[in-house]
Amino acid sequence: MIENQDTPKLSDQLCFPFYVIAKEITGMYRPFLEELDITYSQYLVMMVLWEYERLTVNQIGEKLYLDSGTLTPLLKRLEAKSYIIRHRKKEDERVVEVFLTEEGNQLQKKACIIPGKMQEKLNLSENDLLEMKETVTKLMQIIEK
Known part of the structure; x- marks a missing residue:
């Protein structure tokens, strides 16, 4: 193993731009999500439920x-x-299922405009966004191994 004795520089780190981007993009979502009265983390949970309708807490996690x-x-x-609504499965009370209410489904209709508004705010082409997502997804897959 080669040791580098230089002091790490912030500008050389891959993690720092990811940190800044995550923080800033989350902040850009805030005004849209405030209209829905949810936080960014709650929005992520809702997106997963809108896609799958009913999941266990572990599956959402x-x-x-x-x-x-x-x-x-x-x-x-x-x-x-x-x-x-959360409820425990009758067959196994350790498992908590989560599913959408009618209000949760109505929120989905309001949230459908958010991705377009974010793309507009970022001022990136559809192609730019796809390329970035592919690169970041590839990095996530490497990290998960």
Whole structure:
């Protein structure tokens, strides 16, 4: 193993631009999500449920890379807003299922405009966005191995 004795420089790090981009893009979503009265994390949960309709807490956690300790408070807040219902499976009470309410389905209709608004705000072409997503997805797959 070759050791590098130089002090690490922020400008040389791959992690820093990802950190900044994540923080800034999340902030760009804020005004759109405030209109829906949800946070970015809640929006992620809702997107997964809009796609799959009914999932267990563990399945949502796997899809969002969140542990149940982080996910449970998010789900409780979404349930308090009447967007979801959580219930324990009769066959196995350790398993909690989550599904959308009618209000949760109505929220989906309002949220459909957000991706277009974000693309407009970022001022990137469809092709630019696809290329970036492919590159980042490839990196995620490498990290997951």
